[in-house]
C-alpha cells in the first residue's frame with residue numbers, strides 16, 4: 091500500500107478486519123501516523139489540536155504503518171516497491187498517493203514558493219500557517235472554494251487581516267450566484283475583505299519573502315502571508331514512471347485495477363475511475379471498502395453508486411451546507427422553496443421531487459441544515475406543504491422526524507461514511523456507548539465531523555431508552571471529541 095492518507099489508512103483498516111491473514115505494509119511519506127486531513131483548517135483556526143485529527147488506526151497486527159517512508163519506484167518485474175528504507179515485496183500493490191496542491195503559475199511563484207507563501211494539503215502546511223500567524227498582520231488567500239473560505243475564516247479567527255481573492259464568485263462550484271452573495275456578506279461581516287472576479291497578475295516578492303499580490307486591474311494587496319487554495323492535482327508520477335496509464339489521475343477500470351498490470355490498483359484522490367477523479371473523501375472511502383472486500387473475498391469490486399454532491403463548510407463563524415439538487419440544477423418537475431433573508435445573511439432553499447426531498451442549501455442556518463440533511467432522499471417523508479420543512483427555526487416545534495426517537499432506522503446520520511441510525515443502534519447493542527467507541531465501530535463522525543451533535547443526540551436517547559448497564563463491558567463515559 092503506497093500512501094497512508096485518509097483512503098490508504100481506511101483500506102488497510104478494512105482489509106485488516108476482513109482478511110486478517112494478509113500482511114499489509116502501509117508506506118506513508120509524511121512523518122505522522124495517518125490523520126484526518128479534512129480537519130486541517132480547524133487546526134489552522136486553533137479550534138482543535140493534533141489529537142483532534144486522530145483517525146481510527148488499523149486494528150490488525152498484520153498491518154504495519156511505515157510513517158516517513160517514501161516510495162521512489164515501483165519495480166514491476168521484481169514486484170517490489172523501492173524506498174530509501176529498503177524494498178517492499180507485494181502480491182497486490184494499492185496506490186493511494188492522493189493529490190498535490192496546485193500553484194498558480196504567475197510571476198513570483200514560478201520558481202517555487204517564496205517564504206510566507208503556503209499551500210494547504212499536509213499537516214506540516216497547516217502547522218506552518220498557524221505558526222506564521224503569530225507575527226503577521228496581513229494575509230491574502232487566493233481561491234474561494236471550500237478550502238480557501240475555510241482558511242480565510244481560520245486566519246481571521248487568529249486575528250489576522252484577510253483578503254480573499256476569487257476568480258469568480260465564492261464557492262462557485264457549489265452555490266448559485268445569489269446564494270454566493272449571501273456567503274460573501276457573511277465573510278465581510280467577519281471582517282474579511284472579499285475580492286471577486288479577480289485575475290492575479292503576479293505575486294510581489296522582496297528578499298525572498300512575499301510582500302503583495304498584484305491584480306490584473308492594477309490593484310495591489312499587501313501580504314505577509316499568502317495561502318494558495320487553488321485546487322489539487324492527483325499525484326501520478328510514481329505510477330507514470332512505472333509505465334502505468336495516467337491521464338488526470340491513475341487510470342483504473344471498474345475493478346479499480348490498472349489495465350497494464352492488474353496486480354496494481356489505485357483508489358482515492360490519485361485514481362481516475364470511470365466516473366473521473368473525485369477529490370473528496372467519501373468516494374475514496376467507498377473505493378477502499380469495495381477494494382478491500384474484493385481482495386479479501388476474491389470477488390468482483392462492488393462499488394456503491396456515487397452519492398449526489400454535498401458540501402459542508404467547516405469555517406469559524408460561518409455555516410454553509412449544500413447537498414443534492416439546487417435551484418439552478420432543478421428539473422421541470424422539481425419544486426423549489428426558498429427563504430431568502432439577505433439582511434440577516436441567511437438563505438434556505440429546498441428542492442422536492444414528487445414526495446422526496448432531493449436538495450438542501452442552507453446558509454446561516456446550521457440547526458435547520460442538520461435537520462433537513464436527515465430528511466433527504468427519503469420518499470414519503472414530505473409534509474403536505476413543503477414549507478413546513480423550514481419551520482424549525484421560527485419558534486415552531488422542530489418536526490418530530492428530526493428526533494432521534496422517531497427518526498427511521500434507515501436515516502443516514504454520517505454522510506461521509508454512509509452510517510445510518512440503525513448501524514449506530516446495532517453498535518450500541520454490541521456495547522459501543524460513547525461517541526468515540528461508536529466512531530471506532532461504525533466510523534460515524536470520523537470524516538468532516540458534521541454529524542457529531544446528532545450522534546450525541548442518539549446516544550442521549552439510547553441512554554434513556556436502552557441504558558448501557560444492560561450491555562456487558564460497555565464503556566459508560568459519554569464524551570464528545572473535539573473535531
Ligand SMILES: Cc1cc2nc3c(=O)[nH]c(=O)nc-3n(C[C@H](O)[C@H](O)[C@H](O)COP(=O)(O)OP(=O)(O)OC[C@H]3O[C@@H](n4cnc5c(N)ncnc54)[C@H](O)[C@@H]3O)c2cc1C
Pocket residue numbers: 092093094095096097098099117118119120127128129130131159160161162186187188189210211212237325328357358359360369370371372374402538
Ligand atoms: C484542508 C483540507 C480540507 C478538506 N476538506 C474536505 C471535506 O470537507 N470533505 C471532503 O470530502 N474532502 C475534503 N478534503 C479532501 C480530502 O482530504 C481528500 O479527498 C482525501 O484526503 C483523499 O484521501 P487520499 O488518501 O486519497 O489522499 P491523501 O489524504 O492526500 O493521502 C495521500 C498520502 O499519500 C502520501 N504519498 C504520496 N506519494 C507517496 C509516496 N511516493 N510514498 C509514500 N507516501 C506517499 C502523501 O504524503 C499523503 O500522505 C479536504 C482536503 C484538505 C487538504
